[in-house]
Amino acid sequence: MAANKKKPDQVTDTGHEWDGIRELNNPCPRWWLNALYLSGLLVVVYFVLYPSLPLVNGSTKGLLGWTQIKEYKEDLAKVEARRGPFEKKLAMMTAEEILADQEMLNYAIGSSKVLFGDNCAACHGMGGTPVEGAGYPVLADDDWLFGGTINEIMMSIANGRAGMMPAHADLLNSEEVDQLVQFVIDSSKGVKNEAGLALYNTKGCVACHGADAKGVKAMGSANFTDKIWRFSGDEEQIRHTILHGVNAANDPATRIAVMPQWSEKLAIMIEARQYAIEEDEDPNEIDWDDELDGDEAERLTETEIKKLAVYVHQFGGGQ
Amino acid sequence: MTEKQNIPVGNIDDIYQETRDWHVNAGGIKIVAKRMAGRFRRLKWFGMSIWLVLFFGPYFRWNGDQAVLFDIPNRQFNFLDITVFPQDIWMLSLTLLFFAILLAAVTSVAGRVFCGYFCFQTVWTDVYTFIETKLEGNTPQKALKFKNAPWTLNKTVRVVSKHSLWLAIAVLTGVSFTAWFTDAFQLWHDYLNLQAAMPAWVVLGMFTGGTYLFAGFMREQVCFWLCPYARLQGVMYDQDTVLPSYDAERGEPRGKVKKGQLDAHKGSCIDCNVCVAVCPTGIDIRKGQQEGCITCGMCIDACDSIMEKTHQPHGLIRYASYKELHHNVNVATWFKRPRVIIYSLILLTALSGVIYGFINLSPTEFKVIHQRQPLFVRLSDGSIQNKYTLKLLNKTKEPLQIQYSIKGLEGATLHGLNNVLTIEPGKVIPITALVRIPLEKLNNDIAPIIFTGEVISNPSLSINYKSMFIGPK
Incomplete structure (x- = not known):
C-alpha cells in the first residue's frame, strides 16, 4: 500500500482534480489505522463494562456494575473507617478528657467544623462571631451568659437557652429609663453612678443582674461591668432593651434571643448526673429507665454535642 | 485590474517531484544499521554507560538506609544524610529548570548530544539492536535472509534468545526504576515472592512493556513521531551550532572510484553509502540536516574509515557549523555567542539556587x-x-x-x-x-x-x- 508513495504518477487518485491538482489516494500509515481501530474497540469494551446506553428507565448497567454513587459510598466508607476508632474513643471520653488529650482535641476540632457549620454557624457565625448587630452572642470571647466551662457549654447546647427580661415600658418613666441607661454605660466604663445604682437597686434590676451588676449565670443575665455588650453598647439600643425586654411576652418589640434545644435527652442526663454528684451518689448508677421516657427529642447525638462543646470551648474563650 | 503575471507552467506533475526525494520511513522499513568501531562509537558507549547508575544506584547503602530514595508514601526524598520534604519542592523546580536549560545550551553548542549519546530511547535501542545484529546479521541483506530462512533449530534458538534477552533487559529496567522509590532489596524479595504492592507491579509492567515495545520494535519511530524533544531541539540550532554534516563542497560530485584511482573531476564522496548503512535512524546525512538525525556521529566514524581506505583526509562528514561549511568568516567561538552566555547564566543561577537550598536546608x-x-x-x-x-x-x-x-x-x-x-x-x-x-x-x-x-x-x-x-x- 505504501509502496507507491514515492511515485506520485503511479499512485491511484480519488478522481478529484482541481486546476490540475489531483487528490492522491495514499492510505494512512498502518500503525495509525490500527490505533484508530483499537480506540474503536476500546469504546465497545467500555460500553460493555460500564453503564452506557440510556434506556427508558435508567440505563444499561454494564458488567462491572459501577455507578458514581457506589464509588462515592465506597470512598465515604474509607473515610469513616479511618474516623471510626477516633469516634469510638470520643464516645467513651468526657468532654473534659477530650480537652486534656491533644490528639483527640485536634480530631474533635478538625471533625466538628462541618457540624458547627451545619447547625450553629447560621446564627453564631463560622468562627463563633456573628455579624455585628445581629443580636446573637459571640462564642469566641470570654464572656458567657450561662457559663463558659465545658460542661456548661454542653448544657447550653443540649437544653437550649432563652433568658427572659421583662419589658419596662409601663414600669418606668422616661427619666428613670434615661438614668438607668446612663448607669449601664457607666458600669461598663467603671465609672461610679450613685443615682443610677439607687434606681438599679429599687426598680428590681438587681434581682436578675445581681448586687454587683455582673449578671447571674443561672438566669443568663448580662454582665454590665465588662466591655462586652449582649446586644449593643449604643445608647438608643440600651434604652430599647430596657423598655421592651428580652423574650418578653406581650411586647411585640421585645428582643428575641432563643437558643434551641438540641437534645432533651442529654439535658436530662446531664442534670441527673449533676444531681447525683451533689447528693454524693455514683452518677454511673443512675437508673436511666427511671429518668428517661424514651421519647425525648434528640436533634444531635451526645457525641456530636460533646464535639461541638469542645469546638466552641476552643474558639478562644472557654473557661 | 493588473494583468496576471505569466508564470511558465510545465508538467503539472512536476509539483510532485519533491516527494520522490522526500523519503520518510513511517515504520514500513526496518532499519538494520551496520555497526562500526570508531571515535564516536566509543563516545556513545561511554554516554550509555552512565545509565548503569540506574541499575546499580538503588543498592548503595548509607548509614544502613538506601543512599538515594524517593520515598513517596512518606513524602520525602532521602539523599545520603539529607532529607528533602515537600516544603523544599522549589529546589526540584530549579533542578528541572537546570536540566531544561542544559538541554537547550548543549543543543545550541553541539546539536542533539542528548539524543545521540544519552537518551534512554536511543541507548536502549542501541543495546537491543546490538543483541539483534549479533544474532540475526548486521546488514539489511543478512537480516532479510535470516528472516526468510526456514525455521531451523538454529534460527529458533536465535529468535528465542533475542526476545529472552530483550525481555530480561526490560524486566531489569522496570525493577531498577521501581527500586529508586522503595527499598531495593525488599523490592526484589517482594517481587520474587509475588508479594509486591500493586503500584510496584504496575510500574514493573509498564516499564517492561514499554522498554520491550519502544526499544525492540518502535526504535527510531519514537524519535520521529512520539518524541517532542526531537522536534523542538531543531529550533535551538543556529548557524554556529556544530552538527555532524556532510561537506558537500568537498564531496560533490560524488561517484564510484576504482581501487587506488581517484578521479580529479569528482569530489571526495565515493558514494559507497556506508554513512547510510550505519545510521541508526536510516537517514542519508548527505541530504543535509534533517529531523531524523540524532547526531550520534556513527556516519562520521563510517566515512572516516572509508577516507582512510581511499587515502583521503578525514572529515568529509564531520562536526561542523553551517557557517563553517559555507565559509562564513563570522564564526563565533561557542563562549562568545549571546545565546550560550544567556543559557549559561540561567544554568548558573539555577545551580546556585539548588546548592544554596541544600546548604541551607532548614531542620x-x-x-x-x-x-x-x-x-x-x-x-x-x-x-x-x-x-x-x-x-x-x-x-x-x-x-x-x-x-x-x-x-x-x-x-x-x-x-x-x-x-x-x-x-x-x-x-x-x-x-x-x-x-x-x-x-x-x-x-x-x-x-x-x-x-x-x-x-x-x-x-x-x-x-x-x-x-x-x-x-x-
Whole structure:
C-alpha cells in the first residue's frame, strides 16, 4: 500500500482534480489505522463494562456494575473507617478528657467544623462571631451568659437557652429609663453612678443582674461591668432593651434571643448526673429507665454535642 | 485590474517531484544499521554507560538506609544524610529548570548530544539492536535472509534468545526504576515472592512493556513521531551550532572510484553509502540536516574509515557549523555567542539556587497562620484577642521539644501554650495559640508580632516567624 508513495504518477487518485491538482489516494500509515481501530474497540469494551446506553428507565448497567454513587459510598466508607476508632474513643471520653488529650482535641476540632457549620454557624457565625448587630452572642470571647466551662457549654447546647427580661415600658418613666441607661454605660466604663445604682437597686434590676451588676449565670443575665455588650453598647439600643425586654411576652418589640434545644435527652442526663454528684451518689448508677421516657427529642447525638462543646470551648474563650 | 503575471507552467506533475526525494520511513522499513568501531562509537558507549547508575544506584547503602530514595508514601526524598520534604519542592523546580536549560545550551553548542549519546530511547535501542545484529546479521541483506530462512533449530534458538534477552533487559529496567522509590532489596524479595504492592507491579509492567515495545520494535519511530524533544531541539540550532554534516563542497560530485584511482573531476564522496548503512535512524546525512538525525556521529566514524581506505583526509562528514561549511568568516567561538552566555547564566543561577537550598536546608519549618474568621475578638476586660495556628514541622531525625513564645509587640501575652510540645521526626503538629493585648496598648489596627519556636534540646535550631496582630480600626 505504501509502496507507491514515492511515485506520485503511479499512485491511484480519488478522481478529484482541481486546476490540475489531483487528490492522491495514499492510505494512512498502518500503525495509525490500527490505533484508530483499537480506540474503536476500546469504546465497545467500555460500553460493555460500564453503564452506557440510556434506556427508558435508567440505563444499561454494564458488567462491572459501577455507578458514581457506589464509588462515592465506597470512598465515604474509607473515610469513616479511618474516623471510626477516633469516634469510638470520643464516645467513651468526657468532654473534659477530650480537652486534656491533644490528639483527640485536634480530631474533635478538625471533625466538628462541618457540624458547627451545619447547625450553629447560621446564627453564631463560622468562627463563633456573628455579624455585628445581629443580636446573637459571640462564642469566641470570654464572656458567657450561662457559663463558659465545658460542661456548661454542653448544657447550653443540649437544653437550649432563652433568658427572659421583662419589658419596662409601663414600669418606668422616661427619666428613670434615661438614668438607668446612663448607669449601664457607666458600669461598663467603671465609672461610679450613685443615682443610677439607687434606681438599679429599687426598680428590681438587681434581682436578675445581681448586687454587683455582673449578671447571674443561672438566669443568663448580662454582665454590665465588662466591655462586652449582649446586644449593643449604643445608647438608643440600651434604652430599647430596657423598655421592651428580652423574650418578653406581650411586647411585640421585645428582643428575641432563643437558643434551641438540641437534645432533651442529654439535658436530662446531664442534670441527673449533676444531681447525683451533689447528693454524693455514683452518677454511673443512675437508673436511666427511671429518668428517661424514651421519647425525648434528640436533634444531635451526645457525641456530636460533646464535639461541638469542645469546638466552641476552643474558639478562644472557654473557661 | 493588473494583468496576471505569466508564470511558465510545465508538467503539472512536476509539483510532485519533491516527494520522490522526500523519503520518510513511517515504520514500513526496518532499519538494520551496520555497526562500526570508531571515535564516536566509543563516545556513545561511554554516554550509555552512565545509565548503569540506574541499575546499580538503588543498592548503595548509607548509614544502613538506601543512599538515594524517593520515598513517596512518606513524602520525602532521602539523599545520603539529607532529607528533602515537600516544603523544599522549589529546589526540584530549579533542578528541572537546570536540566531544561542544559538541554537547550548543549543543543545550541553541539546539536542533539542528548539524543545521540544519552537518551534512554536511543541507548536502549542501541543495546537491543546490538543483541539483534549479533544474532540475526548486521546488514539489511543478512537480516532479510535470516528472516526468510526456514525455521531451523538454529534460527529458533536465535529468535528465542533475542526476545529472552530483550525481555530480561526490560524486566531489569522496570525493577531498577521501581527500586529508586522503595527499598531495593525488599523490592526484589517482594517481587520474587509475588508479594509486591500493586503500584510496584504496575510500574514493573509498564516499564517492561514499554522498554520491550519502544526499544525492540518502535526504535527510531519514537524519535520521529512520539518524541517532542526531537522536534523542538531543531529550533535551538543556529548557524554556529556544530552538527555532524556532510561537506558537500568537498564531496560533490560524488561517484564510484576504482581501487587506488581517484578521479580529479569528482569530489571526495565515493558514494559507497556506508554513512547510510550505519545510521541508526536510516537517514542519508548527505541530504543535509534533517529531523531524523540524532547526531550520534556513527556516519562520521563510517566515512572516516572509508577516507582512510581511499587515502583521503578525514572529515568529509564531520562536526561542523553551517557557517563553517559555507565559509562564513563570522564564526563565533561557542563562549562568545549571546545565546550560550544567556543559557549559561540561567544554568548558573539555577545551580546556585539548588546548592544554596541544600546548604541551607532548614531542620524545621515553622508557619504561623492567623485566623481570619474572626480577625480579632474583644474580651470582657476590653482587651483584644487574636487566634493563631502554629505549625512546626520537624525535619530532623530526632524528636524536638518546643517551647513557643512571642515578642515584638509590647503588652501582648500568649495564652494556651504553656506546655512544652514534643514533635516527632517528620511530623507537624498544628496547635492553637491565643494572643491578648489591652486595647490601649495597641497603636495600629495591624501590628507586627514575632513567634518563636524555641528548641529546648538544641537552641541553635530555634526559629522565628513574623506574623500580624489585628485589632479594631
